[in-house]
Amino acid sequence: MPELPEAETIVRDLRRHVTERTVTGLRVIHADILAPNLSPDDLAHALVGRRIEEIARRAKNIVFRFEGGPILVVNLGMTGRLVVSTAPRASELRHVAVRFDLDGGDALLYDDVRRFGRFDLYSPEQWKEREAEFGVEPLSDAFTAERLQELTSRSRSPIRNWLLDQRRIAGIGNIYANEALFRARVHPARPANTLTKQEAARLRDALRDVLREAIEVRGTTLRDYRDASGEAGGFEPLLKIYGREGEPCPVCGTPIERLVLGNRSAFFCPRCQK
DNA sequence: AACGCGCCCTGTCCGC
DNA sequence: TGCGGACAGGGCGCGT
Secondary structure: OOOHHHHHHHHHHHHHHHOOOEEEEEEEOOHHHEOOOOOHHHHHHHHOOOEEEEEEEEOOEEEEEEOOOOEEEEEOOOOEEEEEOOOHHHHHOOOEEEEEEEOOOOEEEEEEOOOOOEEEEEOHHHHHHHHOOOOEOOOOOOOOHHHHHHHHOOOOOEHHHHHHOOOOEOOOOHHHHHHHHHHHOOOOOOEHHHOOHHHHHHHHHHHHHHHHHHHHOOOOOOOOOOOOOOOOOOOHHHOOOOOOOOOEOOOOOOEOEEEEEOOEEEEEOOOOOO
């Protein structure tokens, strides 16, 4: 997915549309997106008749807190969408996996072509435990240059791979990892523990800048991502490096190159990124 | 224990 | 027009 900015956009949209609403019915069309220990009946029993009290984001997850305690955590995988049924674009959904009927007559739809997404149900205690496994939120005050330097110093992984591990920094995916490394002028294959203090500081700032800018324009749509109204995000034209193999580097004009790290593409300028 | 890899699944695009 | 292969915002479980 949907990385941090896209999940954040959806959370903000859903807060307006479905907070304080009660789930009056629930239909699971594709049960394979449910966690292995979770049946459609379990989900319905836990949530039907309950009011959504709060919607939040943690890493790339969308967290629904229901009255009385149950917490539904939705990870959108690569192609998951959460769209309100009254949006004009809702009729374009072709792969609805779960439908939440809401008081008032409309519904919240979960659509997912590839079905890599996942629904998990937790008690507050269980979620507290699970949540602790995620790393620092990059937009929080806790994410300082010193913290990043300290974290990177303990790994020899290529920095692009390192950034994708949700247990270290939460919410970074392949697009924003590549964009931030370009802005920080750090080569994606650099072992994490070789970053200098200055490079770590630049990377910290670059991550925060790119995530904030992407949230500002409601995320990046390459193919599948949509907000809660079914609309595309606006950051794709603002990508400087991701998906731009062969195009001139926007800084120096050198053709952008692609390499594969850990089975995923990394894009970089061979001249700007050391 | 940390890291890399293959896999889950469907759709699209590109070259032949 | 059809077909095979590569590739896609993620994350888990496995083996080393």
